[in-house]
Amino acid sequence: MTLAQFETLVHSRRSVRDFRPDPVPPELLERLLNAARWAPSGYNLQPTHVTVVSDPGLKQRLHAACLSQRQVLAAPLVTVFSGDGHAYRNLPAVLAEDLAAGATSPQYAARLSSLVPLAFERGPVGLGWLWKALLPPVRRLFCPTPCLPAVYRREWLTRQVMLSAMNFMLAAHAARLSTVPMEGFDEGRVRRVVGLPRRHVICVIIPLGYAKEADLRKTRLPLERMVHYEGWKAGASPR
DSSP states (O other), X not given: OXXXXXXXXXXXXXXXXXXXXXXXXXXXXXXHHHHHHTSOOGXXXXXXXXXXXXXXXXXXXXXXXXXXXXXXHHSXXXXXXXXXXTGGGGHHHHHHHHHHHTSSOHHHHHHHHHHHHHHHOOOSTTOTHHHHXXXXXXXXXXXXXXXXXXXXXXXXXXXXXHHHHHHHHHHHHHTTOEEOOBOOSOHHHHHHHHTOOTTEEEEEEEEEEOBSOOSOOOOOOOGGGTOOTTSOOTTOOOO
16 A cells, blocks of 8 residues: 555545444454454553444443444444453463564563563552552652553553554445444443443444445644644644
């Protein structure tokens, strides 16, 4: 794919709320989910999970949990993107695969084996996050210090999951399918509908199907409102 082709793809993608009832072929859905799987993630921990809902009864309950937004019932499939708060436990399996594939070095794997549990674990008895919340602001007075996922788990998971979700939406658009990312939902109710463990953070819900509308249009603010060179400046313009 050339840059021009990719630009056409991202410029033409639109959020769709009215869908045709045509089913999504299972083999095509699997390809879209595989595209989501290949998104990057911190430490390659791959915390993203996708729950696919097509059963009419479940969709009806999901519709209520999503503030009765019409696209939940209109789309033939609804995908719930969540992040597993225990994803750091994937590390041994991830490192084993990376080492076998030559994708990492034994030295870096050993470093991650000591670093990741320190950054993510909240023990003992779930109180370990307290010192991880209190220590960084003090340490930051003397040297650069990142925020730890043990304290900011929801934020960390949301960043990772949304990378996968964007891959999914762009792949869907390339396959002439349509999507709409949804933030308007009751997380607790959605969790109960689809049976997610409490450690999962639900980041976005994405209905998927073939669009009923045609010639959808959308605008964006000028690029100079977004880009800041050599530091942040209000109203900065590209060079």
